[in-house]
Amino acid sequence: MTSSEMTVGDLVDMLSACDRSAPVRLAMNPFFPMAHRVEQVLTSADETGRAVIYLAEGREEGAQLGHLPTEVAVALTWQGPVQAPPRRPRRRAGGN
Template sequence: MTSSEMTVADLIDLLSGCDRDAPVRLAMNPFFPMAHRLERVLASVDETGRTVVYLAEGRDTDAQLGHLPPEVAVDLTWQSPVQAPPRRPRRRAGGK
């Protein structure tokens, strides 16, 4: 059975190349991207009896940190890169 779900081993492999002192954040909701503080890692069993690991945000009011940085949302392909609109020539005094 092939699964598209990330495994604990996949996560460990991805995290092994990261700075061990860097804080961990959850990027959530592609339509309104927000950053959340990670508080707990919890193992449980799903309805099929398979072990599942959950990453949970904190319950504190400051667990949601605000909007996800735009470059992160672009890297996740949740948003397209945004370019500034073309500049129009400035109007001069006197309406010309």
């Protein structure tokens, strides 16, 4: 059976290349991308009895950290790269 879900092994493999002292964040809601602190790792079972691991955001004030950094939203393809509009020449007093 092929699954598109990330497994704990996949996550451990990806995290093993990261700085162990770096904080963990959740990227949430592609339509209004926000960053959240991870507070808990919980194990449960799905409807078939298979173990499922949940990363839970904190319940304390400040668990939602604000907008997701643009480069993260772009990397997740939740947002396209944004460029500043081209500058137009300034108008001078007198209409020129």
